[in-house]
Amino acid sequence: MSVNPVNPPRPALVATNEDSFAYITTTSRWPIIVTKIIDDIYKTRHLLDLSEVDKLKEGKEIIDSIGELKYSMQRKKPLIPIEDDGDPDIGTWTYVFNTYFKDDNWYSATWLFTECYLYRRIHSMFARTKHWNDYDPFFRQKEDTFKASYNAIIEIAKRIDELVYIPKLHADNEEINSGRIIFHELVRISLWGNSTDLSLLTNLSYEDINKLQDMGTKKLEELEKNILVNDLEKAWNYISEHRNSRIDIILDNAGFELYGDLVLSDWLIQSGYVKEIYFHAKKIPWFVSDTTPNDFNWILQTLQSEDFFLSASEIEKSFLKKFSNRLQYYIDNSQLILTSDYFWTSPYSYWHLAEQAPNLYADLCKSNLVIFKGDLNYRKLVYDCNWETTTPFKDAIGPLASMKGSPPILTLRTCKADVVVGLEEGTEERLTANEKDWMYSGKYAGFSHYAYNGTTLKMVDIYQLNDSLCQT
Numbered sequence: 001m002s003v004n005p006v007n008p009p010r011p012a013l014v015a016t017n018e019d020s021f022a023y024i025t026t027t028s029r030w031p032i033i034v035t036k037i038i039d040d041i042y043k044t045r046h047l048l049d050l051s052e053v054d055k056l057k058e059g060k061e062i063i064d065s066i067g068e069l070k071y072s073m074q075r076k077k078p079l080i081p082i083e084d085d086g087d088p089d090i091g092t093w094t095y096v097f098n099t100y101f102k103d104d105n106w107y108s109a110t111w112l113f114t115e116c117y118l119y120r121r122i123h124s125m126f127a128r129t130k131h132w133n134d135y136d137p138f139f140r141q142k143e144d145t146f147k148a149s150y151n152a153i154i155e156i157a158k159r160i161d162e163l164v165y166i167p168k169l170h171a172d173n174e175e176i177n178s179g180r181i182i183f184h185e186l187v188r189i190s191l192w193g194n195s196t197d198l199s200l201l202t203n204l205s206y207e208d209i210n211k212l213q214d215m216g217t218k219k220l221e222e223l224e225k226n227i228l229v230n231d232l233e234k235a236w237n238y239i240s241e242h243r244n245s246r247i248d249i250i251l252d253n254a255g256f257e258l259y260g261d262l263v264l265s266d267w268l269i270q271s272g273y274v275k276e277i278y279f280h281a282k283k284i285p286w287f288v289s290d291t292t293p294n295d296f297n298w299i300l301q302t303l304q305s306e307d308f309f310l311s312a313s314e315i316e317k318s319f320l321k322k323f324s325n326r327l328q329y330y331i332d333n334s335q336l337i338l339t340s341d342y343f344w345t346s347p348y349s350y351w352h353l354a355e356q357a358p359n360l361y362a363d364l365c366k367s368n369l370v371i372f373k374g375d376l377n378y379r380k381l382v383y384d385c386n387w388e389t390t391t392p393f394k395d396a397i398g399p400l401a402s403m404k405g406s407p408p409i410l411t412l413r414t415c416k417a418d419v420v421v422g423l424e425e426g427t428e429e430r431l432t433a434n435e436k437d438w439m440y441s442g443k444y445a446g447f448s449h450y451a452y453n454g455t456t457l458k459m460v461d462i463y464q465l466n467d468s469l470c471q472t
């Protein structure tokens with residue numbers, strides 16, 4: 001492939017383009033997101049005892065810093081280095097900032113960088129305090145939305161209860177076929193769970209949430225026409241051929257989406273197709289709704305709780321408890337393993353995975369399938385560049401498609417950014433004719449799969465990957 005990552009494959013997505021979702025995000029969405037953080041800190045401060053003077057004071061200081069941040073992005077001010085907060089990734093951030101972005105502002109730097117930088121800077125404001133250093137300013141939103149997801153959660157809990165009691169795999173054709181159908185259904189639930197993305201849906205009503213999360217069979221069928229790329233059958237063939245395999249899920253959003261990922265994992269383990277599943281969470285609060293280890297532990301406790309879903313009947317609670325007992329069993333028996341790495345919250349695209357996080361990469365190479373959830377993971381896989389929509393997925397993921405030993409990849413993504421690859425000729429034109437925002441409205445989705453087949457040359461042998469980023 002004739003792309004050299006030093007000079008990126010295509011121009012990067014950037015907010016100077018006023019027709020882009022990068023621009024809409026920078027001008028309109030981020031100010032709302034940061035204002036909500038300020039509101040959240042006010043709420044938490046309000047609950048504090050007046051004797052907690054130091055914490056109250058620090059809270060006020062964070063509010064002031066977030067206010068300054070908001071002002072600087074709205075006035076297109078230059079980016080400034082992230083202050084040292086003692087986290088082990090600060091060196092990477094300082095290096096990348098100084099090398100590539102020190103002369104940039106919130107619009108001129110690449111969108112992928114500015115957006116990651118935004119969340120990393122917010123984290124640093126909390127991390128440098130004494131009383132707020134492990135505070136998640138998005139937790140309240142994640143918790144409230146999960147509560148409002150009650151209807152879909154119960155429906156799905158009933159469904160998984162039926163599915164896991166289907167007889168275990170004996171490899172006869174009938175069972176493989178029923179496995180295939182269940183896999184397709186549960187992967188779709190995990191996919192469409194990605195619509196409940198709190199960074200995109202900044203103003204969700206209870207009705208909106210319920211509409212988004214209707215995962216009945218009829219609704220899933222209706223949504224089928226919005227799936228633009230569908231390599232799911234290839235991924236299924238892969239799973240059904242590799243019994244007792246290891247799967248990795250690079251998680252995206254907490255709450256309802258994570259719930260869908262857990263449901264899929266439950267079935268994959270119970271059906272006997274998969275032996276162990278690694279869940280990769282974010283180390284720090286990220287893109288509003290992303291899953292942190294705390295969110296993961298929280299959902300397990302919440303599914304067990306007597307009083308979280310107040311209107312749940314005893315039988316409904318029992319479905320949730322049975323489900324979470326199974327999950328706890330997998331955790332206790334190292335079949336479901338939670339892990340996290342700073343690479344997932346670094347500014348680097350996944351073209352740099354092997355070079356920036358060699359241990360993580362080596363570990364992922366042991367996997368039979370790495371599932372990347374959500375939009376940001378997709379953006380990072382394809383270097384957040386302005387690809388032609390007909391570019392094959394294989395080309396857009398660069399080294400991950402051509403390095404010997406790279407694991408097979410499956411992406412489950414609803415389209416929420418100005419980059420989509422792997423489309424057939426004419427699809428872009430058909431969609432653009434009616435819907436200017438089709439690439440980022442969240443209405444469309446895709447499953448892209450790629451497995452290294454051993455015939456391509458080793459990318460690193462051809463192009464020495466170094467520390468370049470996709471520059472404008």
Ligand SMILES: O=P(O)(O)OC[C@@]1(O)O[C@H](CO)[C@@H](O)[C@@H]1O
Pocket residue numbers: 025029115194197199200252253287289373374375376377379416417
């Ligand atoms: O990764 P997710 O949760 O599916 O989406 C993250 C997201 O909301 O943030 C970015 C824009 O702010 C977009 O890439 C995307 O819409």
Ligand SMILES: [Mg+2]
Pocket residue numbers: 100104108109110471472
């Ligand atoms: Mg630049």
Ligand SMILES: [Mn+2]
Pocket residue numbers: 197252253287289290374376
């Ligand atoms: Mn997310």
